[in-house]
Amino acid sequence: MTYISELKKLLPEEQMTTNQTMREQHSRDESYHEPSLPDVVVFPKTTAEVSKVVAFANEHQIPVVPFGLGTSLEGHIIPYHGGISLDMSLMNRVLEIRERDFLVKVEPGITRTQLNKELKKYGLFFSVDPGADATLGGMAATNASGTTSVKYGIMRDQVRDLEVVLASGEVIHTGGLSAKSSSGYHLNGLIVGSEGTLGVITELTLKVYGIPESIMAARATFPDIQAAVDAVTGILSSGISIARIELVDDRSIQQVNTYNQLNYVEKPTLFLEFHGNEAGLAQDVEFTKEIVSDFGCNDIQFELDNKARAELWEVRHNLAYAFIHGFAGKKLMVTDVSVPLTELAGAIIDARKAIETEKMDGAIVGHVGDGNYHALLMIDMKNKEEVEKAKRVNEHIVNYALARGGTCTGEHGVGVGKAMYQPLEHGAAYTVMQSIKQTLDPHHILNPGKIFMKKDQ
Amino acid sequence: MTYISELKKLLPEEQMTTNQTMREQHSRDESYHEPSLPDVVVFPKTTAEVSKVVAFANEHQIPVVPFGLGTSLEGHIIPYHGGISLDMSLMNRVLEIRERDFLVKVEPGITRTQLNKELKKYGLFFSVDPGADATLGGMAATNASGTTSVKYGIMRDQVRDLEVVLASGEVIHTGGLSAKSSSGYHLNGLIVGSEGTLGVITELTLKVYGIPESIMAARATFPDIQAAVDAVTGILSSGISIARIELVDDRSIQQVNTYNQLNYVEKPTLFLEFHGNEAGLAQDVEFTKEIVSDFGCNDIQFELDNKARAELWEVRHNLAYAFIHGFAGKKLMVTDVSVPLTELAGAIIDARKAIETEKMDGAIVGHVGDGNYHALLMIDMKNKEEVEKAKRVNEHIVNYALARGGTCTGEHGVGVGKAMYQPLEHGAAYTVMQSIKQTLDPHHILNPGKIFMKKDQ
CATH class of the missing domain: 3.30.43.10 (Uridine Diphospho-n-acetylenolpyruvylglucosamine Reductase, domain 2)
Structure with a gap:
């Protein structure tokens, strides 16, 4: 070269x-x-x-x-x-913490764990928590989310300003420091999720939150997926101060039990977290018990202390690793569709069928407050048939979601894996996206072949 | 023609x-x-x-x-x-209410009051409440907000999908029905706030909320602006479940008293609203009392019943009209900057000084949870000197905000009034906005002279 x-x-x-x-x-x-x-x-x-x-x-x-x-x-x-x-990775500093403005300015190479360690000293936290300890720059580039978006929103919701290097080398700022603005086009939102195809993020100003007065976690098991999802709708309708609501299917619980040496009941389970004040949470807990019991849950465990709560969420966060470590030599394919809430139970049940039809092993977990779920499939990349099977399952799941107003990716982004679905999902809007790409990166040097298939750029 | x-x-x-x-x-x-x-x-x-x-x-x-x-x-x-x-205005139907998906699909000519009347039947509400009973299409075009964004977010946060007619006449959809997505560029966010300069909105799919179990409102008076704003920071840090937190200055209270025949104490006042469950609110109320008293408030009134609460917010919403009706023949100029929270008290105090320096009459109100405030100035448009004075005040307020990381418009949008500030506020990003406009509307037929000055298009 x-x-x-x-x-x-x-x-x-x-x-x-x-x-x-x-x-x-x-x-x-x-x-x-x-x-x-x-x-x-x-x-x-x-x-x-x-x-x-x-x-x-x-x-x-x-x-x-x-x-x-x-x-x-x-x-x-x-x-x-x-x-x-x-x-x-060398640009990984916290540049400024504006405690009383609930803002932090960071470089893109810092990870979410590093950031939260700093913020804790101020009684603050950053809410977005994808499975991996990703960098904030990467999280903004893919519009990541995780388990807390049902209360605090996704990555795009946290971004006040980005410093971005355009293809020309010019440096722009996409926003400002105020909590809201109606000034000019929403370039913050355009760059978040653009996956490095429109510019390189070199600095982020992000919204942070005060650590809640009281936090309580719970685990509730259900007879089947439909009951668990219906309970979610009930909880969301009720105005309960829910901060996390995660579905883990029975196959996932099996893997968790093996990997973490636990004895969780092997049934579809909701992992829940409530943020609020003490009196409010006490009432929320009572109300939640009533709702889940209406949907056939006769086993709900509350975790009162910090340690037990942290363990519960570690189990959830390490679920992908429980599979990766359980299947040495295999590679992980994670589907990532998101659908309207009323379509979620049907979508998950259909995905289970697709996995069984292909005679594969796979588990399902979901950020069910957002209608977003993942099928985790372990693939032997040398086994062409297995790779093809997994691709068919993924495609089946995507097409099911798109036919019901959903999206091919709820939080992982398009990359190369979902590029082929972009024209179908966005229709005529796809050409608008192409024209924006062409305008801002005329030589297509920025992460070519991502979001758009190379031929479409 | x-x-x-x-x-x-x-x-x-x-x-x-x-x-x-x-x-x-x-x-x-x-x-x-x-x-x-x-x-x-x-x-x-x-x-x-x-x-x-x-x-x-x-x-x-x-x-x-x-x-x-x-x-x-x-x-x-x-x-x-x-x-x-x-x-x-003839496209003003509710097209679909997806109650259990917390979604509504409407045409752009429906007003927020008409929409909320329909939603109420389902125990749902739409959160964004600008002063006027605006149309949803207009609210999306300007990225409007109001008193509830501190909890529920601004207009852009509510938009799941827009049907948009582009300059070419082509029809696109900018999003989908799922609660989150990382698929493709964020065209929802780009069109919201684009003020008709990139396309015409013909349909909106919006997020709606369950009406909270309990709502409580309060009015708290403070010795001065600084104390009132400091109390806001205290409340936001505390994790209290605040849904509205509005500052109304003493001059505004005077006008309100005259227009509504009320006897409110003529001091800087916070109007507050709490959404949650009964036990949680009871604890929030106690905590709020403590916080505001730390900042010199010795007069806080809670409104427990729906009627009194509705009246309190009617007073707040009709404040602009209280001025318009009180100054027949004059026109209203409303400034609209937003600044980081730590800059808010200083900004408001400086704005009061600017108004006094010009020997004008003007009141200040603010969505202080967002750092957004308005100076309301009544102008005799035939009096050139008065018009110039008001313009100087506006310019002073904008420059003060921009120098501190703020924005020239928090919620009213750019239109023609803030177009001159766009290059200063956005710097090099302004040319990115221009290039997007040029790409999507090459003949500049869509609302020409708005956001961009005509010469900049």
Whole structure:
């Protein structure tokens, strides 16, 4: 690659490597998608350096793929067209905590756990919690969410301002510091979820929250999926101050029991969390007991102390790892559709059938307050038939969701894995997206082949 | 206008008029901005009709200005370049209520009061409540908010999907029915707040909420503005389940007392509302009393029954009208900046000084949970000096906010009144907005001269 010697003039030598191991580390994410090597890995330390590298790449029409920690699940950070992997891990500082404004300004390479450790000192927390300890830049790029969005919203809801390096190398700010604005087009929202295809995020100003006075968690088991989902609708209608409401199916509970040496009842289970004041929670708990019992739950356990609560959520967060560790050598495919709440039970039941029809093993978990669920499928990538089976299940699940007003991805993003469904999901709006991409990245250097299939760019 | 005879072939005769009175009704909004006549007013009944009219306008390069009820405050719907005023009032149906999905699908001409009347039958409500009984289409176009955004969010947060007619006449959908999505670019967010400059909204799918179990309202008076704002920060930090927190200054209370024949204490006052369950609210009330008393409030009144609570909020909502009716013949100028919470007290105190320096009469109210406040200035439009004074006050307030990370408009939108501040507020991002406008509306037929100054388009 002749351009690399030119590139070396832009940054200190130690911030750039063509080492094979490093390139391999930047060739894959946590998913089943095929790896592909970048030509070079670059570690910028400042926005100015990002700008220099991107402007250079634009001039020479070299692909640039921003990289956080590589925890994406749809191949977002895999450089299928070679070029530069732009590793943001050296830009990982907390720049400012504006405690009384409930704001924090960070660099994109910081992870959510690192951030929350800092915030805790101020009695604050950042709400979005995907399964992985992802970087905030990556979370913004994919519009990540997790278990708390039913109360606090998704990643896009937390972003007040982004500093973004455009394809030209120009640096813009997409928002400001005030809690709301009706000024100009919503560029915050446009960049969040654009997966590095419109610009590189170099700084984020995010909304944070006061740690609630009281938190209580619970686990409730149900005779079947339909009953569990109906209970969710009941809880959401009731005005109960619910902060998390997660469905874990019986197959998942089996895996959890094995991996964590637990004895949870192997039935469809809701993991719940309530945030509020003490008196309010006490009333919410009583009300929740009534509602779940109306839907056939005769086993609801409340976790009162912090430790038990933390353990409960660790079990939920480590569910994917319980599968990954249980199936050495296999790769994880996670489906990620989201549907209207009234379609959720039907969708999950249909997904279970699709998995059984293909004679596969798979579990289902869901952020059911949002109508978002995942089927976890472990695949032997060398077994072509198994790969094809899993792809058919994924496609079946996506088509079911799209036919009912849902989306092919609730929180993982499009990457390469969902690019093929974009025209069907968005119809004529897809061409609007293409025209925005064409306007802001005319040479298609920014993460090419993601969101849009290469041929559609 | 030679094109009108051509246009008449597209729609039934009764859906189009060049009547002088009708044109005048569509030449002005509720603000001080100069009126300007459209050539013709068109009343479409279907998306197909909107599409036909817009495609025709695009072909002949005729301006199209979407019109809801004309309640905008920055001249959004004034056709400064003539052309077609597209009055959406005949498209005002509720198309679908998906009770258990917490969704409603409406046409853009329905007002928030009409919508809430329908929703009430299902125990649901729509949360966004600007001062005027605006249309939902207009509220989405300006990204309106009101008193409830501290809990439920702004207009953009409620939008799941929009049907939009583009400049070409093509019809797109910007979202879907699921509660969250990471699929493709966030066109929902881009169209909300685009003020008719990127497309015409013909259908909205919106999030709605269950009416809370318990609601309580309160009025608390403070020795000064600083104390009142500090109390707001205290309340927001505490995790109290606050749904509305509005500041009304002493001058506003005077006007309210006159207009409504009330005897409210003429001091800076917070109007509050709490949503939750009974036990939780009881605890919140106690906690609120403690907090406000820490900040010098020795007079807090709780309104327990629905009637008293409705009256309290009617007083707040009718505040602008209390001024309009109190100053016959004058026009209202409302400033609308939003700043980080820690800058709010300083901003309001500075605004009061600016008003006094210009020897004007003006009141200040604020959605203080969001850092958003309005100075209400009554102007005699025939008195050039008074107009200039008011403009200077507005400009002073905007510059103060922008210098502190704030925005020139928290909820009223840009229209023509804030277009001049866009380059300063957005910097290099302004050219990104221009390029999106250019891409989606190459002939600049859609509400020309709004958001962007005509020369910048």
